[in-house]
Amino acid sequence: MTKLTIVANDGTKFEIDAENGSTVMENAIRNAVPGIEAECGGACACATCHVYVDNEWSETVGAPEVMEEDMLDFAFDVRPTSRLSCQIKVSDELDGLVVHVPERQA
Numbered sequence: 133m134t135k136l137t138i139v140a141n142d143g144t145k146f147e148i149d150a151e152n153g154s155t156v157m158e159n160a161i162r163n164a165v166p167g168i169e170a171e172c173g174g175a176c177a178c179a180t181c182h183v184y185v186d187n188e189w190s191e192t193v194g195a196p197e198v199m200e201e202d203m204l205d206f207a208f209d210v211r212p213t214s215r216l217s218c219q220i221k222v223s224d225e226l227d228g229l230v231v232h233v234p235e236r237q238a
């Protein structure tokens with residue numbers, strides 16, 4: 133199990149034990165984190181699972197792939213640490229990961 137913290141836009145922290153191989157989006161939905169809509173179900177086709185990776189983690193999580201980057205163009209208030217949470221796979225390497233939910237989805 134990998135510890136994952138998703139901070140909702142109102143500051144509420146969701147501390148989640150995530151299974152390796154699952155995505156950050158799946159964990160957000162399972163725990164009813166407000167602000168993560170994930171309309172396409174994780175197919176990298178909707179950009180409504182947008183999150184900001186915490187600054188301390190952005191290097192470890194890495195940059196988006198081309199397809200994700202194209203999709204991020206549709207997200208609201210994109211920043212350098214923006215990622216689509218359905219494209220972040222939980223692994224031991226990400227134990228302690230913190231991501232923040234934006235003010236709203238696109």
Ligand code: FES
Pocket residue numbers: 157169170171172173174175176177178179180181203216217218219
């Ligand atoms: S759930 Fe649709 S792009 Fe992530």
